[in-house]
Amino acid sequence: MRILVVEDFPPLSRAIVQGLQEAGYAVDSAGDGEEGLASAQACPYDVILLDIMLPKLDGLSLLHQLRKQHHPAAVLLLTAKDTVADRVMGLDAGADDYLVKPFAFEEVLARVRAMARRRYGQREAQVVIDDLEVDLVARTVTRAGRPIALSAREYAVLEYLCARRGHVVTRMEIWDHVYDFATEPSSNVVDVYIGYLRRKIDADHPHKLIRTRRGQGYVLGEPE
Amino acid sequence: MRILVVEDFPPLSRAIVQGLQEAGYAVDSAGDGEEGLASAQACPYDVILLDIMLPKLDGLSLLHQLRKQHHPAAVLLLTAKDTVADRVMGLDAGADDYLVKPFAFEEVLARVRAMARRRYGQREAQVVIDDLEVDLVARTVTRAGRPIALSAREYAVLEYLCARRGHVVTRMEIWDHVYDFATEPSSNVVDVYIGYLRRKIDADHPHKLIRTRRGQGYVLGEPE
DNA sequence: TCCCCGATGCGCATCCTGGTCGTCGAAGAC
DNA sequence: GTCTTCGACGACCAGGATGCGCATCGGGGA
Numbered sequence: 001m002r003i004l005v006v007e008d009f010p011p012l013s014r015a016i017v018q019g020l021q022e023a024g025y026a027v028d029s030a031g032d033g034e035e036g037l038a039s040a041q042a043c044p045y046d047v048i049l050l051d052i053m054l055p056k057l058d059g060l061s062l063l064h065q066l067r068k069q070h071h072p073a074a075v076l077l078l079t080a081k082d083t084v085a086d087r088v089m090g091l092d093a094g095a096d097d098y099l100v101k102p103f104a105f106e107e108v109l110a111r112v113r114a115m116a117r118r119r120y121g122q123r124e125a126q127v128v129i130d131d132l133e134v135d136l137v138a139r140t141v142t143r144a145g146r147p148i149a150l151s152a153r154e155y156a157v158l159e160y161l162c163a164r165r166g167h168v169v170t171r172m173e174i175w176d177h178v179y180d181f182a183t184e185p186s187s188n189v190v191d192v193y194i195g196y197l198r199r200k201i202d203a204d205h206p207h208k209l210i211r212t213r214r215g216q217g218y219v220l221g222e223p224e
Numbered sequence: 225m226r227i228l229v230v231e232d233f234p235p236l237s238r239a240i241v242q243g244l245q246e247a248g249y250a251v252d253s254a255g256d257g258e259e260g261l262a263s264a265q266a267c268p269y270d271v272i273l274l275d276i277m278l279p280k281l282d283g284l285s286l287l288h289q290l291r292k293q294h295h296p297a298a299v300l301l302l303t304a305k306d307t308v309a310d311r312v313m314g315l316d317a318g319a320d321d322y323l324v325k326p327f328a329f330e331e332v333l334a335r336v337r338a339m340a341r342r343r344y345g346q347r348e349a350q351v352v353i354d355d356l357e358v359d360l361v362a363r364t365v366t367r368a369g370r371p372i373a374l375s376a377r378e379y380a381v382l383e384y385l386c387a388r389r390g391h392v393v394t395r396m397e398i399w400d401h402v403y404d405f406a407t408e409p410s411s412n413v414v415d416v417y418i419g420y421l422r423r424k425i426d427a428d429h430p431h432k433l434i435r436t437r438r439g440q441g442y443v444l445g446e447p448e
Numbered sequence: 449t450c451c452c453c454g455a456t457g458c459g460c461a462t463c464c465t466g467g468t469c470g471t472c473g474a475a476g477a478c
Numbered sequence: 479g480t481c482t483t484c485g486a487c488g489a490c491c492a493g494g495a496t497g498c499g500c501a502t503c504g505g506g507g508a
Contacts, residue, residue: 422489
């Protein structure tokens with residue numbers, strides 16, 4: 001899952017970004033409204049955390065712009081104000097959820113998880129494929145009942161594959177959702193991580209869970 | 225689907241071309257407006273990705289020329305500017321969609337898919353013919369419920385046949401939409417791939433799904 | 449230490465070519 | 479109308495080149 005944080009107060013922004021990264025998300029941040037808009041347009045973020053009071057371009061205007069362009073991200077508004085009028089205005093503008101400052105980081109995490117899941121039309125917090133179980137809330141993976149430890153990046157790749165289970169996913173798409181802006185897509189990292197994952201959860205030959213579509217990408221699940 | 229990318233900034237161009245190829249499209253590229261116009265006139269592209277700021281001939285002029293010649297391609301404009309005036313000018317010139325830089329690759333892919341589908345008048349993301357099902361989003365194929373693995377090229381041919389289901393399609397047309405400039409049409413590749421497809425999805429004799437129209441081409445579906 | 453990521457080389461699926469065989473259809477003879 | 483003949487077109491096969499995917503190694507960073 002890839003997340004954008006638009007917040008102008010550096011300590012808060014830093015705290016949120018760090019917390020989300022620790023939770024295994026790919027996170028970018030923007031310090032004002034204009035930067036936020038540009039970033040949002042540049043990337044298919046799954047979730048955008050958006051402060052309302054921002055320099056240059058306020059959060060609600062930004063949200064309006066995004067929705068006008070049919071941006072698919074789920075938006076979580078962060079605000080100091082909490083009146084019914086504010087709340088209505090935010091949700092009317094196309095926000096998916098609403099969080100009033102001050103809030104606990106736990107709260108952020110919970111809502112982000114919920115939104116990310118909703119975004120891919122998954123009701124269940126648990127994805128089951130064959131004897132593999134991925135718990136998207138607990139962020140745990142078991143195969144045939146035995147728990148499997150994944151690194152943050154490994155989990156991120158698996159999570160994205162789960163979100164699009166049964167669909168052919170190109171390397172580029174995986175890249176887009178697992179990496180932030182820091183790196184360049186001119187390498188075989190994705191292959192490498194598919195390899196790691198297979199070694200841990202899909203050791204048999206031929207691979208039954210993560211199937212290769214030569215020249216196209218990978219598919220998770222989808223039997224036969 | 226065959227796509228032309230007209231973009232003068234090499235890194236961006238390369239990234240887009242590579243990504244689209246990975247997604248199974250036949251892609252050519254042009255580095256300036258004149259080259260772009262020449263390529264567009266030389267080939268029945270389904271989609272053209274067109275930068276506005278270009279050397280020699282700018283994107284809007286190019287677009288005007290194409291529309292004057294009734295070129296059928298769907299055009300996706302790429303631009304750094306994003307004012308209402310720009311947007312209106314682009315769409316008035318006959319563009320089908322509009323993408324503001326910087327953008328994520330996945331955004332490009334989504335819009336290209338949407339345009340390609342619209343272009344062939346398909347609402348559904350899934351094509352069903354008899355007991356054959358082709359999911360154009362998931363890029364999966366099933367016959368009588370059983371999934372069928374196709375290679376990238378096999379899928380590309382089938383996708384094009386789906387797009388023109390019920391119509392007679394010549395070899396040349398298939399070739400045009402499945403291959404880029406790299407190869408020459410002086411062979412029987414298309415026949416060969418029709419053969420591959422039939423073996424996988426249409427094994428019965430006589431072939432019910434992919435019918436031969438001697439001296440003309442092939443038809444997908446269209447009973448009797 | 450564990451995780452992350454770029455690079456290299458090998459093996460194989462995929463792709464294409466060229467050739468041969470089978471088949472369809474038109475035209476002509478009866 | 480029917481049968482025959484011939485030409486052309488399409489189907490299928492198999493060998494070989496290509497390039498993709500995968501495993502692995504090793505350096506760098508947290």
